[in-house]
Structure formats: structure tokens, C-alpha cells
Amino acid sequence: xxxxxxxxILLVATPILMSALMIMLRSxxxxxxxxxxxxxxxxxxxxxxxxxxxxxxxxxxxEVGEWGKYGIMxxxxxxGSGMVVLSSGISLLALIYSLDYIEGKSLNTTYHSxxxxxxxxxxxxxxxxxxFNMFVFFEILLLSSCGLVVASENGGVTKISDKMEAxxxxxxLNIIGSMLMLVAVASLYATVGTLxxxxxxxxxxxxxxxxTLPWHIYFIALLFLIVFGxxxxxxxxxxxxxxxxxxxxxxISAMLSGVMIKVGAYGILRVYFLVFKDALFLLQPIIILLxxxxxxxxxxxxxxxKDVKRLLAYSSVSQIGxxxxxxxxxxxxxxxxxxxxxxxxxxxxxMLFLTSGGIIHHAxxxxxxxxGGMVKSAPLMSSMFLIGAMSIxxxxxxxGFIAKFVLFDAAxxxxxxLPLLIGFAFAVFTIFYMFRAWLLMFxxxxxxxxxxxxxxxxxxSPMITVPIIILAAAVLILGVxxxxxxxxxxxxxxxxxxxxxxxxxxxxxxVR
Amino acid sequence: xxxxxxSITIALIFxxxxxxxxxxxxxxxxxxxxxxxxxxxxxIVSTGVFDGxxxxxxxxxxHDSSSGIIFTDKLSDGIFAPIVPxxxxxxxxxxxxxxxxxxxxxxxxxxTAFILILAYRIHEEYGTTDxxxxxxxxx
Numbered sequence: 001x002x003x004x005x006x007x008x009i010l011l012v013a014t015p016i017l018m019s020a021l022m023i024m025l026r027s028x029x030x031x032x033x034x035x036x037x038x039x040x041x042x043x044x045x046x047x048x049x050x051x052x053x054x055x056x057x058x059x060x061x062x063e064v065g066e067w068g069k070y071g072i073m074x075x076x077x078x079x080g081s082g083m084v085v086l087s088s089g090i091s092l093l094a095l096i097y098s099l100d101y102i103e104g105k106s107l108n109t110t111y112h113s114x115x116x117x118x119x120x121x122x123x124x125x126x127x128x129x130x131x132f133n134m135f136v137f138f139e140i141l142l143l144s145s146c147g148l149v150v151a152s153e154n155g156g157v158t159k160i161s162d163k164m165e166a167x168x169x170x171x172x173l174n175i176i177g178s179m180l181m182l183v184a185v186a187s188l189y190a191t192v193g194t195l196x197x198x199x200x201x202x203x204x205x206x207x208x209x210x211x212t213l214p215w216h217i218y219f220i221a222l223l224f225l226i227v228f229g230x231x232x233x234x235x236x237x238x239x240x241x242x243x244x245x246x247x248x249x250x251x252i253s254a255m256l257s258g259v260m261i262k263v264g265a266y267g268i269l270r271v272y273f274l275v276f277k278d279a280l281f282l283l284q285p286i287i288i289l290l291x292x293x294x295x296x297x298x299x300x301x302x303x304x305x306k307d308v309k310r311l312l313a314y315s316s317v318s319q320i321g322x323x324x325x326x327x328x329x330x331x332x333x334x335x336x337x338x339x340x341x342x343x344x345x346x347x348x349x350x351m352l353f354l355t356s357g358g359i360i361h362h363a364x365x366x367x368x369x370x371x372g373g374m375v376k377s378a379p380l381m382s383s384m385f386l387i388g389a390m391s392i393x394x395x396x397x398x399x400g401f402i403a404k405f406v407l408f409d410a411a412x413x414x415x416x417x418l419p420l421l422i423g424f425a426f427a428v429f430t431i432f433y434m435f436r437a438w439l440l441m442f443x444x445x446x447x448x449x450x451x452x453x454x455x456x457x458x459x460x461s462p463m464i465t466v467p468i469i470i471l472a473a474a475v476l477i478l479g480v481x482x483x484x485x486x487x488x489x490x491x492x493x494x495x496x497x498x499x500x501x502x503x504x505x506x507x508x509x510x511v512r
Numbered sequence: 513x514x515x516x517x518x519s520i521t522i523a524l525i526f527x528x529x530x531x532x533x534x535x536x537x538x539x540x541x542x543x544x545x546x547x548x549x550x551x552x553x554x555x556i557v558s559t560g561v562f563d564g565x566x567x568x569x570x571x572x573x574x575h576d577s578s579s580g581i582i583f584t585d586k587l588s589d590g591i592f593a594p595i596v597p598x599x600x601x602x603x604x605x606x607x608x609x610x611x612x613x614x615x616x617x618x619x620x621x622x623x624t625a626f627i628l629i630l631a632y633r634i635h636e637e638y639g640t641t642d643x644x645x646x647x648x649x650x651x
Contacts, residue, residue: 132612139619143626161637165646168538168634171627175545176533182552182616189609190559243649 007050008062008074011043011084011123019116029108033099036112040095043119044088051081055488059505061129069196069507075129077502078492079339083126083266086343087259090350091119093467094258097354098251100463101361106151114151117144118255125263129506131188131271132195135181138231138263142174145252145260153249157360166247173240177230184223191217198506200275201499208278221276221283228271232264234324235293238317242301245316246309246366250357253309257316258350262342265323269335272327273496280330287328292422294321299429303436307366308356311437312349315392318426319345325423326407329414335493337407340485344391344399344478351471352388355381358460358468359441368437373446380460382442384468389434391475394427399478406486518558525551538631538641542624549620556613560606 003010018039025032054060054076062074076084095115102111121141128134149170150163189195191214192203207213226237233241241261245253268287272280298318305311323345326338358381363371375382391400404427411420478485495501525547532544635641 132615136615136619139623143622146626146630161634162649164630164634164637165649168627168630168646171623171630172533172541172545175623175627176548178619179548179552183555186552186556186559186609186612189556189612195608247649 004049004053005060006062007046007053008060008076008127009064011046011050012074012120012127014039014043015116015120015123019113019120022112022116023110026109029104032108032112036095036116037092037099039116040088040092040119043123044085044092047081047084047088047123050076051078051085054078054081055491059502061505069194069199072133073129073196073506074127075198075502075506076127077505078488078495079266079269080126082488082492083262084123086262086346087122087126088119090258090346090471091115091122091255093470094251094254094350094354096463097254097357097467098249100461101153101251101357102249103152103154103156110147111151114144114147118148122259122263126266129197130195131197131200131275132185134267135178135185138181139178141260141263142171142178145256146171148252148255149244149248151249151252153357155361155364157364157366158247158249163247166243169240170244173230173237177227177237180223180230181227184220184227187216187220187223191220196506197271197274198499198503201277201503202507204275205278213278217276218279218282221272221279222286224271224276225268225283225286228264228267229290230264231267232261232320232324233294233317234264234320235290235297238294238297241317242310242313245313245353246307250309250353250360253312253357254350254353257313257353258346261316261320262323262346265320265327265338265342268324268327269496274499274502277499284328284330287324288416288419291321291324291328292419294318294324295423295426296321299426299433302433303429305433306368308359308368308371308437308441309353309366311368311433312352312356315430315433316345316349318430319349319392322404322407322423325419326410329410329416329419331410331414332490332493332497334407334410334414335496336486336490337403337410339489339492340406340482341403343485343489344403344475347471347474347478348388348391348398348400351468351475352385352392354464354468354471355384355388358464359385361460361464368440371441372444373442375442376446378442378460380465382438384472385442386438387472387475389438391479393431393434395431397476397479399475399482402479402482402486515558518554522551522554522558525554536643538634538643541643542627542631545627546620546624549616549624553613553616553620556609556616560609 018036022032022036025035050060055078060076064072064074098111099107117140121137121144124137125134125141128137146167149167150160152160185195188200192200194200194203204213204217230237245257248256272283276283295318298314298316298321302311302314302318305314323338323342326334326341359371359374359378360366362374362378362381365371387398391398394400394404408420408424411423529544529547529551532540532547535541535544631641634646638645
């Protein structure tokens with residue numbers, strides 16, 4: 001048995017099995033923690049091997065149960081396996097961070113189990129080739145993240161009732177999104193008679209060539225825009241995000257803001273550029289319009305925040321708008337830009353959320369007006385927050401600069417002058433609100449440290465600082481040496497625009 | 513006739529579910545959600561064929577030559593399976609939609625259980641089931 005062929009299913013099955021195992025191991029917390037870190041690290045290793053394999057020898061298809069296109073297929077192309085590497089890396093660091101950050105009782109009972117389910121849901125969403133299977137993994141993601149949002153952290157900065165309220169909003173809105181996705185999938189199945197995305201693509205383009213494409217295909221495509229826009233918090237559906245991401249414990253905020261909202265962008269990239277490529281001409285202006293409104297609303301709302309995590313959440317809303325702007329422009333270069341932006345934002349924003357956890361740990365509050373002068377008492381956190389803020393604001397030499405530069409360059413080449421202007425104006429807003437937050441927290445008068453919560457004397461353990469430093473190093477490296485990421489992204493963009501290799505890889509093997 | 517009644521039923525359940533979801537009481541919202549999920553399940557089942565009485569097993573090869581039904585795709589000829597000649601009734605039920613509906617039912621069971629417990633905890637924390645009182649988060 002060649003283990004390398006089985007990497008896609010291992011990336012999904014291992015965390016699911018581990019999540020069951022972790023519940024049984026809850027009486028042995030040390031073993032549980034060690035095992036979970038080992039599993040998470042090996043998942044990262046496996047995902048990197050998978051990406052290298054896909055890079056070297058093309059798209060890898062795994063037929064679960066060998067049913068061909070009628071069964072579930074896991075398809076590892078460059079986009080999917082690249083996203084798996086990103087999510088595995090961030091989840092490993094968030095897991096290490098949470099071992100010291102989450103309260104012991106909550107950590108030892110359900111946290112590890114739910115965290116593994118979250119990882120399984122992410123990997124499954126990125127690797128599946130079946131649109132109904134994607135719905136199932138969305139539900140796994142939704143329920144496990146709800147359980148993780150209500151996990152309580154050390155120090156109890158966020159009240160449990162706030163967590164309940166945020167989770168309720170999140171759950172209701174996302175269940176409605178899932179129901180819409182089911183409606184869309186059922187209509188698609190009734191129209192075309194298949195659920196495999198490559199098969200759907202072939203059949204819809206055959207229908208389109210024959211000129212018999214039913215008009216309701218466009219409505220199904222719009223339903224998918226609502227579904228994925230809800231996941232990614234695009235303008236009319238963004239209002240749950242600023243409640244949920246701040247109330248979650250910081251490592252989970254990092255996972256939600258870093259990876260979970262990218263699931264929506266991934267879904268748009270996968271479903272639209274593979275299945276609905278004949279409807280794209282209709283959808284791209286809508287995506288650009290929504291992206292611009294999202295950028296504006298997120299940036300304007302972030303300016304007036306006093307809660308540091310709420311500011312970061314609104315900043316996530318604004319930044320995901322830039323990713324969608326690139327998707328909406330739809331040329332190869334714009335898609336490259338959007339993918340570079342996605343990776344850079346994922347790393348920088350998860351780092352900022354982890355750093356804000358350290359800051360909250362130190363200050364005992366989330367209100368920025370009650371902090372101040374912390375540059376002396378928490379020098380590491382201040383420099384790390386500065387790196388993250390500079391990257392989000394798009395200042396050289398950090399990753400965010402490269403991302404914004406490539407995106408605006410793509411807009412210039414594609415002659416999207418008005419979107420470029422609006423995007424640029426709100427990039428200036430980004431600089432303003434990120435540095436306002438930094439100044440409020442770290443400069444100014446030093447507050448009496450007695451006012452800080454009971455955990456300020458606890459200090460920051462290496463488990464909290466090391467993940468932040470690794471992510472900061474990644475932000476810096478992506479800014480200084482960004483060629484590999486840009487090369488990978490442009491290869492992914494070419495694969496997206498020409499899905500024929502994907503279709504051949506998926507449908508080539510099935511002769512039934 | 514049957515299809516019309518079925519469509520109207522699905523539409524009515526969707527409507528009632530949406531109406532309940534816009535109520536103030538948390539429990540009514542949850543009932544509305546589960547009604548909507550039932551409506552979606554009905555919609556999925558209705559995409560299969562209803563009139564059949566046989567089990568969906570293809571016994572004599574890919575082409576049922578006696579009836580003229582084609583079960584396999586042949587894209588070069590523009591054939592999307594299944595193709596039923598006009599004037600013929602299909603006597604098979606699509607098994608895939610039933611598998612889909614089973615999955616969807618299990619998932620909606622899990623979400624409903626979770627959200628009911630969440631509603632109970634919200635009632636404990638806030639002392640009310642009025643959804644308008646849940647507005648401590650703002651900004």
C-alpha cells in the first residue's frame with residue numbers, strides 16, 4: 001500500500017477519528033494535549049507533502065469507495081491542497097496557543113475534540129470534489145465552531161452570556177445559509193442530474209454550447225453567492241461577524257478570521273470558476289459591487305471601535321472585501337492577487353488575534369481606552385501588534401504590502417479605475433484605524449498596573465509567545481521573499497481559469 | 513396534479529417557517545428553522561421521481577433496450593442520462609435523493625438539538641426568551 005496515494009483521505013479521516021478519541025481521553029489531560037499537538041503537526045506535514053506532490057505530478061484524485069463520479073471524490077488540486085496547508089499551519093499554531101490560553105476545565109473536556117472536528121471540516125471542504133459533500137463539511141464546520149466559540153478562556157474577559165448571544169446569531173444565520181445551499185444543490189441536481197463538480201461543469205457547458213441552458217441556472221448561481229457570501233461575511237450578510245469573532249476565545253478568533261471566512265472565498269473560486277463559468281459574466285459585476293461596499297462598511301465601522309477584537313473583526317470584513325474584489329475582476333492576474341491577498345490576510349489577521357489575546361491577558365480588559373502605555377510593560381506584544389498592523393495596512397516590507405500592490409496593479413491593468421480608487425481610499429482608512437488602535441493601547445500614559453486583571457502578573461508563557469513570533473516571521477518572510485507565493489498563486493489562477501485538467505483528472509478514471 | 517399539490521405544500525411550509533422565524537420568541541424561531549429544514553427535505557425528495565414502484569436496480573445492462581431508456585452519459589452525442597422516451601412513464605425512484613435527504617435530516621437533527629440547548633442556556637442567562645432582549649453586543 002502506497003501511503004502517498006491516501007493522503008487526501010488521511011487528512012480528513014485522521015482528525016475525525018481523533019475527535020472521537022479525545023472525548024475518551026478526557027481523564028488524561030497531559031496525554032490528550034501531547035497527542036493533539038502530534039496529530040496537528042503530522043497533519044501539517046501531510047498537507048505539505050500533498051501540496052508538493054500536486055505541484056510535481058499534477059492533480060491527485062481519491063475515489064472514496066471506488067464509485068467513480070457517482071460516489072464521493074476527494075480532489076487535491078493546487079487550490080485545495082494549498083488552502084489545506086494554510087489552514088493546517090494556522091490551526092497547529094492556534095492549538096499550541098490555546099493550551100495555555102483556554103481555561104483548564106473547558107480545555108480538557110470538549111475543546112480538543114471540537115478542534116479536531118473543525119480541522120476535519122476545513123480539510124474536507126477544501127479537498128472534496130462533490131458539492132453535497134461540501135454542504136456536509138460546512139455543517140461540521142458550523143457546529144464545531146459554535147462549540148468552540150462558547151469555550152471559556154482564562155481570566156473570563158468575555159461574559160458567557162455574550163458568547164451565547166453571539167453564537168445564537170451565528171448559528172441561526174448560518175443554518176439559513178445552509179438551507180439555501182441545500183435548495184441550490186437540490187435544484188442543481190434536478191436540473192443537471194449529478195453532484196460531482198467536474199461532471200456538473202462538463203454538463204452545464206455542454207448545455208450552454210447547445211444553447212439549451214435553463215434560465216434558472218443563473219438563479220442557482222446567485223443562491224450560491226448568498227451561501228458563500230454568508231460564510232465569508234460579504235456586505236449584506238456581514239453583521240454576524242463583528243459579534244462572533246470578538247466573543248470567541250482568541251485562538252478560535254484566529255481560526256475563524258484566518259481560515260473560516262476564507263472558506264467562503266474558496267467556495268466562490270471553486271464553484272463559480274468550475275461549475276458556473278458560463279454565468280460568470282453576470283456575477284462578476286455583482287461581486288465587485290458587493291466587495292466595494294464591504295470594503296467601505298468594514299473600514300468605516302472599524303474606525304470608531306473601542307474594543308480591540310471588535311476592531312480586528314471589522315477589519316476582517318473590510319479585508320475580505322479586497323479578496324472578493326480580486327475574484328470579481330476575474331483575470332488571471334487579478335485571481336493571483338486575490339489569492340496572495342487571502343494568504344497574507346489569513347496569516348496577519350490570525351497573528352493579530354493571537355496578539356490581542358496576549359494583550360487582553362495582560363490588561364484584563366478588551367476596552368482600548370482602559371489600556372495605554374503598554375509599550376513598556378508588554379514590549380513583545382507591542383512590536384508584534386505593530387508588525388501585524390503594518391501588514392494589514394499594507395506598508396512595506398511586510399506581506400500586506402505585496403498583496404495590496406499586486407491587487408491594485410491587477411486593477412490598473414484590467415482598467416477597473418473606479419474600484420481601484422475606492423479600494424485605495426479605504427486602504428488609507430486601514431492605516432488610520434490600525435495605527436489608532438496601536439497608539440491607544442501602547443503609547444500614552446501608563447495606567448496603574450493594579451487596574452489590570454489578575455492575569456497580568458501571570459506573564460506570557462512560551463506557548464503563547466512562540467506561535468505569535470512564528471506567524472510574525474511568516475508575515476515578514478512573505479513580504480521580503482514573496483516570489484514562491486506569487487508563483488504558486490498564479491499557477492492556481494491558471495488552473496482556475498482553465499478547469500480542463502481538473503475535469504480530466506476527475507472524470508478520466510471513471511468508466512462506469 | 514400530485515406535483516402541483518406537492519409544490520404548494522412545500523411553498524406553504526417554507527412560508528410558515530419564514531413567518532415563525534420572524535417572531536420574537538426564541539422557541540418559535542427554532543420551530544420555524546426546523547419547519548424550513550423539513551421543507552427543504554421535501555424539496556430534495558421531490559427532485560426524484562415519485563410514480564415508481566420498482567427498486568432502482570438496473571438489471572439488463574446499461575441500455576434497457578426493450579423500453580428505450582438510456583442510463584449512461586454519452587457527452588459526444590449530447591446524451592445526459594437518464595433519458596426517457598416521450599410517452600413512457602418512469603417506474604424508478606431516484607435512490608440518490610433519498611440518501612441526500614437522510615444526510616440532511618441527520619444534520620438538521622444535530623443542529624436543532626444544539627440550538628435548543630443554546631436557547632435553554634440563553635433563557636438561564638437572560639431570564640427571557642424574547643429575542644429583542646438579546647442585544648448586549650453592539651458597536
